Amino acid sequence: xxxxxxxxxxxxxxxxxxxxxxxxxxxxxxxxxxxxxxxxxxxxxxxxxxxxxxxxxxxxxxxxxxxxxxxxxxxxxxxxxxxxxxxxxxxxxxxxxxxxxxxxxxxxxxxxxxxxxxxxxxxxxxxxxxxxxxxxxxxxxxxxxxxxxxxxxxxxxxxxxxxxxxxxxxxxxxxxxxxxxxxxxxxxxxxxxxxxxxxxxxxxxxxxxxxxxxxxxxxxxxxxxxxxxxxxxxxxxxxxxxxxxxxxxxxxxxxxxxxxxxxxxxxxxxxxxxxxxxxxxxxxxxxxxxxxxxxxxxxxxxxxxxxxxxxxxxxxxxxxxxxxxxxxxxxxxxxxxxxxxxxxxxxxxxxxxxxxxxxxxxxxxxxxxxxxxxxxxxxxxxxxxxxxxxxxxxxxxxxxxxxxxxxxxxxxxxxxxxxxxxxxxxxxxxxxxxxxxxxxxxxxxxxxxxxxxxxxxxxxxxxxxxxxxxxxxxxxxxxxxxxxxxxxxxxxxxxxxxxxxxxxxxxxxxxxxxxxxxxxxxxxxxxxxxxxxxxxxxxxxxxxxxxxxxxxxxxxxxxxxxxxxxxxxxxxxxxxxxxxxxxxxxxxxxxxxxxxxxxx
Numbered sequence: 001x002x003x004x005x006x007x008x009x010x011x012x013x014x015x016x017x018x019x020x021x022x023x024x025x026x027x028x029x030x031x032x033x034x035x036x037x038x039x040x041x042x043x044x045x046x047x048x049x050x051x052x053x054x055x056x057x058x059x060x061x062x063x064x065x066x067x068x069x070x071x072x073x074x075x076x077x078x079x080x081x082x083x084x085x086x087x088x089x090x091x092x093x094x095x096x097x098x099x100x101x102x103x104x105x106x107x108x109x110x111x112x113x114x115x116x117x118x119x120x121x122x123x124x125x126x127x128x129x130x131x132x133x134x135x136x137x138x139x140x141x142x143x144x145x146x147x148x149x150x151x152x153x154x155x156x157x158x159x160x161x162x163x164x165x166x167x168x169x170x171x172x173x174x175x176x177x178x179x180x181x182x183x184x185x186x187x188x189x190x191x192x193x194x195x196x197x198x199x200x201x202x203x204x205x206x207x208x209x210x211x212x213x214x215x216x217x218x219x220x221x222x223x224x225x226x227x228x229x230x231x232x233x234x235x236x237x238x239x240x241x242x243x244x245x246x247x248x249x250x251x252x253x254x255x256x257x258x259x260x261x262x263x264x265x266x267x268x269x270x271x272x273x274x275x276x277x278x279x280x281x282x283x284x285x286x287x288x289x290x291x292x293x294x295x296x297x298x299x300x301x302x303x304x305x306x307x308x309x310x311x312x313x314x315x316x317x318x319x320x321x322x323x324x325x326x327x328x329x330x331x332x333x334x335x336x337x338x339x340x341x342x343x344x345x346x347x348x349x350x351x352x353x354x355x356x357x358x359x360x361x362x363x364x365x366x367x368x369x370x371x372x373x374x375x376x377x378x379x380x381x382x383x384x385x386x387x388x389x390x391x392x393x394x395x396x397x398x399x400x401x402x403x404x405x406x407x408x409x410x411x412x413x414x415x416x417x418x419x420x421x422x423x424x425x426x427x428x429x430x431x432x433x434x435x436x437x438x439x440x441x442x443x444x445x446x447x448x449x450x451x452x453x454x455x456x457x458x459x460x461x462x463x464x465x466x467x468x469x470x471x472x473x474x475x476x477x478x479x480x481x482x483x484x485x486x487x488x489x490x491x492x493x494x495x496x497x498x499x500x501x502x503x504x505x506x507x508x509x510x511x512x513x514x515x516x517x518x519x520x521x522x523x524x525x526x527x528x529x530x531x532x533x534x535x536x537x538x539x540x541x542x543x544x545x546x547x548x549x550x551x552x553x554x555x556x557x558x559x560x561x562x563x564x565x566x567x568x569x570x571x572x573x574x575x576x577x578x579x580x581x582x583x584x585x586x587x588x589x590x591x592x593x594x595x596x597x598x599x600x
Contacts, residue, residue, distance in 0.1 A: 008319035009143070012096060012135055015103065019095040023139060026088030029081050030144040031151030036078035038155045043071035045163070045294040052286050085144050093139035097132035104128040104329045111332045114399035118358075119332070127325045134322035164288075167295040170271040174260045181257040185250050196245075200238040207234035268295055335398060341418035344410025344425065347375040347506040347537045349396060354405035356391060365391040366560045368405070373553075375506075378538040380548035382578065383557035389541045392557065393509050396539065397426045409507065427505035429532070431512050435492055437481040440469070443495060447503035456502060462531045463498035464524035465491075490525065497528040508533060510540045545585045554578065 013020050046067045054060040108124065116124075156175075160168035208231055260267075272292050279288035350372040357364040366388045373379040381389040394400055395407045398414050406413045414422055427447075435443050444456045451459075457476060460469065468491050472478040478485055487495065500508065510529070526547075542548045549568045556564040556571070556578045564576050571578035 008323045009138075011323055012100075012139065012319060015099040015135075016092050016096040016139075017099060019092040022088040022092040023143070026085045026092065026144055027147035029085035029088065030148040033078045033082035033085055034148035034152040035155050036074050036081060038152060038159065039074040040071035041159070041294070043067045043074070045290065048293050049287075049290040052290050082144075082148070085148075086140070089144045090140045093136045096139055097136045100132045100135060100326060101128055104131075104326065107330055107334070108332060110334045112335045112398060112400055114394055115332055117399070124329060127328045131322045131326035131329075134319075134325070138319055138322065163294060164291045166271055166275055167268060167291060170267040171295055173267045177260045178257050181253040181260075184253045196241055200234075200241040204231075204234040204238040207231045268292075335419065336401070336415065337419060338416050340416075341421065342412045342416045343421065344412045344417060346410040347425070348408075348410060349373040349507060349537060349539060350408045350411075351392070351395075352406045352408065354392075354395065354402045354407060356395060356400060356403045358400075364403070364560050366395075366402075369557070369560070369562055370405075371553075371555050371562060371565060373537055373539060375537050376535060377552040378533060378540060378550075380540045380542050380551040380554045381557060382542055382545065382548060382554055382581065383563075384577075384581075386559075387557040388560040389557055390511060391560075393511060393539055393541055396507070396509060397422060397428065425505055426507045426509060427500040427503045427532075429493075429497060429500050429508070429510050429529075435480050435487070435495060437479065439477050439479050440472075440495060441476045443480065444498045444502055447499040451502055456498075459498040459502035460495070462501050463494050463528040465494050465498055468494065490522070493525055494528055497525065497532060501528070501532050505536075507537045508539070510538065512541055512543050545582055556581075 013023060016023060044067075047061075047064050050061040050063055050067075051058060105128070153175075157172070160172050162168070272288075272295075276285075276288065279285050351369050354366055354369045355364050356366040369388070369392060371379070381392060383389055391400075395402055396409070396414065398419065401415060406415075408414065409417065409422070409425065436446070440460070441453065441456055444459055445451050448455075453476075460466070460476065468487065469475045472485065480487065510533075540548060540551065548554055551568070553565060554568060554571055555562055556576070558577055564571055564574065564578050566574070572582055573579070
């Protein structure tokens with residue numbers, strides 16, 4: 001039997017935990033508040049009735065004062081109860097939003113690290129914050145208003161037929177026409193059009209952000225017209241969707257809706273004129289006038305009630321948006337953790353017939369790759385761009401898991417190793433290492449929280465960071481990113497190397513650690529790398545072939561396959577792909593030298 005799909009609001013309420021009951025209490029209190037808010041209209045009717053009955057001897061209307069006091073009590077009571085309702089719904093909403101953020105972050109902590117290469121942190125944060133924000137608004141305000149509006153509408157239906165069913169039916173006609181008009185706008189296939197409209201709005205927002213961020217580059221290369229094209233297309237698509245929904249779908253129903261709700265009196269007046277003669281003949285003209293006065297006032301609040309219903313109906317769509325955003329995060333793949341972890345024996349890294357294909361890709365990034373790095377060896381991965389070097393290195397710490405074959409450390413498949421044990425054995429140095437907006441001390445200590453200040457300073461010195469600390473007034477306690485304190489790319493790389501040195505992991509993965517360094521920083525980085533790599537198992541990804549000449553073995557990857565492997569001299573003499581790459585590299589170096597000599 002097919003499982004029934006749960007309502008989005010009930011899904012969101014699950015995250016409230018024990019606070020869910022506060023939502024229900026808040027909804028009940030909101031309904032009571034709205035009912036109390038309609039009772040003053042009864043009091044007004046009673047006042048009018050008594051005054052008309054004794055006219056013009058107004059002093060005989062002795063109950064008028066009491067009705068006035070009751071009207072005030074009901075109105076004030078409604079405000080107090082509504083305040084209590086909002087307190088309950090807000091507490092529940094804040095807990096729900098908090099739990100959504102916590103559960104989302106907890107789930108992201110279980111995803112493979114490679115997931116964050118293809119999903120920007122800003123995007124994921126917006127998904128979580130967007131879901132939490134929508135949830136707060138929905139549960140704290142919209143649902144309370146929805147509950148109150150329903151109670152108000154039911155109360156209105158009762159009041160409509162309490163005094164004179166004929167005039168009540170006339171007022172009800174306005175409400176009925178309005179409901180039909182709103183349903184035609186928001187129901188059926190038009191609901192999907194609304195979703196398309198909102199989706200186009202999101203696309204336009206993203207395109208606008210990208211365009212603004214790229215303005216400096218656009219101006220430099222004089223590509224304003226071409227760069228604006230995507231943004232313009234997003235605007236036109238949004239405009240077309242908006243016009244299709246607002247003009248094609250909403251124009252006529254909304255016109256009818258506003259006409260009947262704002263002019264509900266047009267239904268009441270003909271009925272009153274029709275029944276007035278019979279009421280006069282029956283001697284009930286005073287009662288008739290009283291009832292007519294009540295319904296004339298009452299018809300004015302119909303538009304307010306129906307507007308709230310329309311607004312409240314949007315709550316379901318808001319819930320759908322919140323759940324959809326949250327599901328984008330919760331659908332992230334989870335790193336499988338074995339129930340019986342094994343301890344690696346040694347620091348050997350071995351690829352056994354490994355293949356890997358990125359999600360959505362039609363061809364494998366790695367195909368049947370096999371090689372072995374013995375403990376203490378340095379092995380370099382080289383090859384053309386897109387050959388699979390970074391992909392291969394990312395499988396070692398389980399940024400991704402191999403599609404086929406096995407990646408082993410110390411004779412144990414990385415999938416069978418406890419993730420914490422695996423991370424403690426591997427240190428990484430990437431091309432782009434991010435530093436946090438905190439002190440240099442804390443940026444380095446993140447590699448080993450229990451490290452002392454002296455150990456951090458020793459790691460910074462080993463990473464050739466002495467000159468960086470000397471130029472900063474607060475030295476190692478300087479907070480990066482504040483008061484104009486920023487480090488160059490090469491300086492950031494050296495601080496990141498200090499992290500890896502402090503971690504002192506037996507296996508080191510280097511992804512072109514000197515790629516963006518200037519000559520001065522490159523020399524310092526190479527010295528730091530010598531310290532980091534000492535007595536370690538090193539897998540080095542390199543584009544500058546001069547950095548891998550001394551490697552114990554060089555593995556050449558092309559189109560995801562191992563095409564050559566051996567020492568530098570062997571590969572140069574083989575006249576294969578590596579030999580051609582070495583020849584091209586030397587030509588490029590000579591060209592740079594000659595170009596610099598010409599400048600002199």
